[in-house]
Amino acid sequence: MTDTPVIQLSDLSIGFTGRAGHTLPVLRNIELTVRPGESIGLVGESGSGKSTVALAAMGYLKRGLRVLGGSATFEGHDMFALSRKELESLRGGHLALIPQNSGQSLTPTLRIGAQLTEALRLHSRLDPAQFPARVLELLGQVRLPDPQAITRRYPHELSGGQQQRVAIAMALAGEPRALLLDEPTTGLDVTTQAHILELLRDLARETGMAMVYVSHDLGAIARVCDRVVVMYAGEVVMEGSARQVLTAPTHPYARGLLASIPKLSDPHLPMALGGRPPAPGGAGDGCAFVDRCALASDLCRTSRPMLAPGPGGAPVRCHHADRADTLPMSSQGDHAARAEAGTAPVLSLQDLEIRYSKPGILDRLRGREDTRPATVDDITISIAKGETLGLVGESGSGKSTILKTIAGLLPPADGEIRFDGDAPLPRSVEQRGPDHLRRIQLIFQNPDDSLNPRHTIAEILEQPLKLYFGLSGTALQDRCVEILERVRLGGHYLDRLPSQLSGGEKQRVAVARAFAANPDLVLCDEVTSALDVSVQAAVLELLNDLKAAQGTTYVFVSHDLAVVRALSDRVAVLYQGRLCEIGPSAEVYALPSHPYTEVLLGAVLEPDPDTVPKLTADDVIELSPPAKGCPFQRRCPRKIGAKCDTDTPPWQTRDDGHAIRCHIPLDDLHRQQHADS
Template sequence: MNGPPPAAFPAFDVSKRDRADALTIVGLTVAYRTRGRERDVLQDITLRVRRGEAYGLVGESGCGKSTAALAVLRYLPRNGRVKAGRISIGGQDIAALDADALREMRANAVSMVYQDPGRALNPSLTIARQVSEAFEASGASAAHALERTADILRRVRIASPARVMESYPHQLSGGMQQRVVIAMALACNPELLILDEPTTGLDATVEAEVLDLIAQLRAELGTAVLFISHNLAVIGRMCDRVGVLYAGKLVEEGATRDVFARPRHPYTVGLLRCLPSTGRSKDTGRLDTIPGSLPLPGTVTQGCIYAERCKLADERCLRDAPPPYRVASANGDQMARCHYHERAIDLPHASSEVPAQPAQPADLARAPVALRAQNVSKTFHVGNEFVRAVHDVSLELAQGETLGLVGESGSGKTTLAKLLLGLVSPDEGATLELDGASLASRVTRRNGAQVKSLQIVFQNPDSALNRAHSVRRLIARSLSKLAALRGAAKEARLQSLAESVRLPERYLASRTRQLSGGLKQRVAIARAFAGDPRVVVCDEPTSALDVSVQAAILNLLADLQRERGVSYVFISHDLHVVRYLSDRIAVLYLGRIMEIGRAAEVFGGPQHPYTEALLSSVPSLDAANGGAAASERIRLSGELPSAAHPPSGCVFNTRCPRKLGAICEEREPPFADAGDGHRIRCHIPVQELRTLQLVQT
């Protein structure tokens, strides 16, 4: 498909689009050439996406999801090629298109939205120029393209298109950038829209808005969607059918409700069981994980590719590759490549094979306070304005406790974490204490014991680990700095640390570029624990990980907490993950704590109206499986106000769906006691909030 085309080709015929499936893939095999050897990364893939249908593609990193998308666009890298198979868009074979016809197809029939909108937008061009280019590529004049740009920005729910058109990408929020990218993708009214992890970096409310937008535009325009994601709940909400990729093979396919309610391949069963389910926490049981790892492309030449990780595997599985078994399910045919597909759902839970760990003490109020922060604020001078990023925050963190910090992007979560770590100095009047002793506001003024007592695990381990050094050197360097160990003592401690984070010894000699995302994060955690910290800040440590790797990392953090009594400040947009790991939760909005309390009380209600809106935005597999449906999503009006000019009274009043009136605009609400340390900053009485929210659900 990447070689020279035949001598003559017809132009891409847009008129054929209404007469065939939006996308048809038959027998697709794609190979990459690395180190002089060609390896198959996709093997004999067959699927179709009907007109107007949403098809989800799921699986671990490295299973071939993005390669499939690039093959559809005929945009494989130089070392990749299509070895076999056929790809048709609107009934036309894309291999039979010359350069001009291929450009025509990309301009008028298929569009793609990538994971990171910031990297998809040119930082040196205005939004108007970039979006209008998409219309010009479809044949519009420059003047007409600008007119249509304003219209398409309104269609993707941008309230002030004129202002946004004059802006540069860095002046927009992540959610606004993603809407702009979607607008560009929809400029040609495509037959097929490919979404490659479009909401991974977005907070719950923005993610919900983007998903609502995609669903609405799909209904209005009849656009087919190929949705690639590792977020199974998002796939459950958005997609009619789903395909499960494993090591380059499509191992299961069917209607999303059928596959998620009764999966027939052990791999699909494993993926679904890795998710933190409603009501589960670290104290009620470990998360399931999938043992082992993906095989290297091209290494499995006989039998079932999943056999090495499957509890059902026997000699037949190692000898004979399973054919695609098809059965009739409630919503259509369901396919699974498993000899024992009828038994997959009855596999024992992996967590049941792990000895139960002692639970955390139920009353953390009796545990000593590890970290205390009082009256912490932070004001930045930006241009001619003063921006109050954190406003008068007070909190305590008990020994062995996890405090979850949640809120939209821009709510002050990361700034608060940096203030606790001493990476940013607070405004005057703040007090920080570690184990009852005063803690200097700047890390450079803290003693060695205090520095090693507070550590951080970042979202992206690649940015925190030196790619030129081996894993052994990275951990050993931290041991020298934080634990002051030398010689045999350092080596013994290094081995113990690697074992505690479940990092196999064979990886100690590797460079980080040779490791998977989950292994890199284990190295980052080992480094953070080198000095036996008292408090570890976890800033989105699992958001970029597959569900199987995420479950392993969450189990690891819970195990280390039990073993060492360490406390966590856990920041995440994924409220299911926050609920699983956190003992207490603090909800931030414009730098203020709007609600704080034990996780069960915050999630169970009554809640601050902002918390209520956040929770209603989170997609759930329960609803996708036909179980108890979540409450109707509460849509917040407008965007997060500027911290330089916060609203008067209650800072949430400009977006609050339960606003009372003038009192909310004029008076800042005090904290109300909801019992058991649960406090809510709202003018609405706690009992009235409870009654209102019971009616809502």
């Protein structure tokens, strides 16, 4: 390894001109050195400027931004001094970028082979006669099975993970010496993400190229990167080896970030980081983190700390780095509020079956039954009052579908939903009475989508209050303020529009709207997955407090096993719309597990450089469940034979209510899994 850096950003500041004519910096004095063969992780929350750094390394600035000072070089070329032509020859060739959702940026009308050939024609000096062989070689390099067949496919015929692999193969076509990855696995399923990360690790080792990996996910960073740079409000606040940053961070923000991540090994609620980062240019003279820092002193308000070696030798931007180790960095939040035992079920689902497809007109006229397997089938769950049930599974597992059906938005094809011991609930929301409507509330994944952008916060909160309680005038106004205060927002938010709130504040409003109805059952559909980790921790804490105060029952859907663990009393694991395993959360997360749960748990990445994911199944995405037998038959690493293909596995229930649906006897399963771990 030579010491000449591949990418070097020196004292780089980037900013834009604000409305009042002031220059507002987005990045301030960024120093970043990437040496050949090195993998660097850029971590930070949304708005911290990490993507801007990656793009600046390519000599690219988003519209309106300009360089205020400093330089960005790639192998000695000053990226902001090169002509357009010179930049074109570098970009995509020796310096490649894999943006977020790059799998979806493949040209939909071109076969994979043709797209890769095009990349080779643009960025490699090979003889065109060698292209077909090189295409196969590249596809093999990104571990795609049967490259010959893949070249003839169109992008939509590949799964998300396979598309991402093709995008990586395209980036590799120019034999890059540095690869910039901007959130390359965000939006992929956990198992797919784990496979892609292993591939990136191997590629970096095989080709000796440098990688800059931009992500908010410390787990992914821990797996791929040697060195980690933590960014906050457009500044580098800490830099060091992955081990140092993740196990002994010396900056208060890095510690807070680690504490706000829910961890699989830890059943506590994560600790929220209060406040929010300053807007560009709003940092003032002092430290940008001062308003959220527990160590802040008068010095921090008046003088901006420099990036200087802290305790342990790693550069850190903090006046009090020597005292940072007094701050907690693991989740020491509360235990989630638990349900009282032995209460009556508030909700029970009986043999629920949900179909998206409707039989065609011809089939209906001929009176034919739909023989295709249902999207969701055979769901029988009962939830006790005050309990939190976690529903986990990968995308397409039907977890959100089940919530929509409980809420009445998607009528089930068969089965019944009983609420609070009453007669079965009417199937669709239009047939339900006002009392049922009020008592079951739904919170959606993305507040940008679930809050009407044209309504002020007051209008949003008034809707359920008018509808269910007939409030008006000052009573209505007072109640809105009261509800906002309960979610830790104040009355001054009433006249704002959702677009004037941060992501976390918007989700609080969505939570407030649901709780305005005084519900007994709240359905949470991935409510934290669109949020930054520190904000996620705050929303989880809020949900937990509301539950403790009001005894609300939750059905909590998430793809994140650690988040579910932190909040749930019981957990149900879904695959392809069928239940695999259900039980008290401590039991589900311990052995024995259903083979699918085992695969999921193995793929979870912890923010710890020492944990290695256990990848036991392929990351193939199945589009429809098998017609008979076990739903997991095609991917199961512990498949025992033809029985799994033909017979629906039986429920095997233990005394503590932990039930697993598998043909393998529980004792055998436990023994096998114990031996493997």
